[in-house]
Amino acid sequence: MTVALITGATQGLGLALVEGLAQRLEPTDTVYLTGRDANRVMTAVRSMPGGGARVRGELFDVADPRAAQQLADQIEERHGGIDIVIGNAVMRVGPDDEPREIIDHYTQVNNFGTTRLLRAFAPLLRDNGKLLVVASSLGTLHHLAPVLHERFTTPSTLDEIDEQIARWRDAVKDRRVSAWPAFVNIPSKIGQVAAVRVLAHQRREEDARRGILIASVCPGMINTPTSALWWDVSTAPTPAQAATAVLDLALDPVKPEQYGELIRDGEVIPFS
Template sequence: MTSPATPRTALVTGANQGLGRALVEGLAARLGPDDLVLLTGRSPERVASAAREVAARPGTRSRVEGRVLDVTDTAAIAALAGELRTAHGGVDIVISNAIARVLPEDSQAARADEFIDVSNTATHAVLRSFGPILRPGGRLLVVASALGTLGYLDPKLHPLFEGAGLDQVEYAVESWRTAIHNGTAQEAGWPRWLNIPSKVAQVAAVRAVAAERRTRDLAEGTLIASVCPGMIDTATSRPWFTDFSGAQTPARAAAAVLDLVTLDGVDPAHYGELVQFGKVLDWHAGAPLTEQDALLKP
């Protein structure tokens, strides 16, 4: 991603800690002194503190500012996009990273609304609000997971996401939410583990938006994709695994994502796909994880 004549604006959601903060730190180190990196999160105190700390890091080159953003508030997402369009003429880099922390001992059904609102409703809002103001040559990435491939869902659910538009993906997500509340989710084939349908829906949403924009975006060097950063040693992921010997630090995981952000040009093979460490993951890969479901509270 070559440095343009005009200053660039970058934004990361869920950026107070973990991977999100590492992404902000990496962007602030890689972008130029005239560029702006916005660190966003829900808590005003934590956002202000994190932004100050990143700005003071020795390796920081760009301007860093905090913005309070509750991603469950879709109107707030739209308002921030409007602010950036007015103040900066658009945005160059958007990384949608926010996630709700759920522990293995938590009831998946009880946490469903929060999880879906943060991971899915917010992703849809980011795509709808920031996609139209993404400048030519820009990057819009959604942090997902290797579990976001279609094969991890029951085959009877595949038609909900295969070749779906964004409206259809939203309908599928809300159908899943309703089934959880009605106690019919497992009967319909939805896995108990919230992370799987959520990640599949995130990747499907990116694919939906990318399908509509592909020709124009590739002509302009613009990239829209979902990314899998791999296993990361964070407070969110640690409770789920017993072996962390292969886990990355947030900084290392962020570096692989940012390599995709700052790469000159766009590989058409990456466009609209789920990318991990520079390689595209097969949309149809995977198999339902029935053992994982058995370990979870309903």
């Protein structure tokens, strides 16, 4: 029996990932649809078409420091482990948002939420399991001033990644941004990709033996209302279309060259 979990799954790409994954799996399998609002989770579960895996709603606020471990403990008790985890929860920002006002919650969701997810669920992965973090091609050092590169290349633990994100957060709050890009998505996405790389480095040998994939994934531009605030997305793929490549990565046999990397449409995007 396959057990899967998707975070940030009540709308957009997350909802499409749940629906697509459930349709590709069997009735004996379970896909957890998670979100931080009970009514939206219930509505999303009810919107699922019949057939395929069972879709089970679960409250999960990734900004809550205790929530990831609590949910991981519950899933371990129910199932003994997990096969697929896709971290998709994200706090979206618009052009009119003031970075100093949103940066605390933004980092709690996008960055500390990611590292807590990695810590809690990586130990539960069964053989041939997949742990994917939805990031972006913005999460590469190409988009960051060279003077800042070592902030994300030298850490060797998730705690050290968290420390770098906290330093960036505090710089934004204190208006000491200096070389940091004004667009908060860039350091945030780089932090997510760097966290995946650090965890993968720690687990590489054992995961290779067990057929496990840990990676970040770029779904590309998606036609959503939030993306439309920043770019012309009229010709971009729908969430359902963008979900296809992510689901392929989650279900296809592991390719060793993808381990620990940022993947888009099956291809590695170099971090530096």
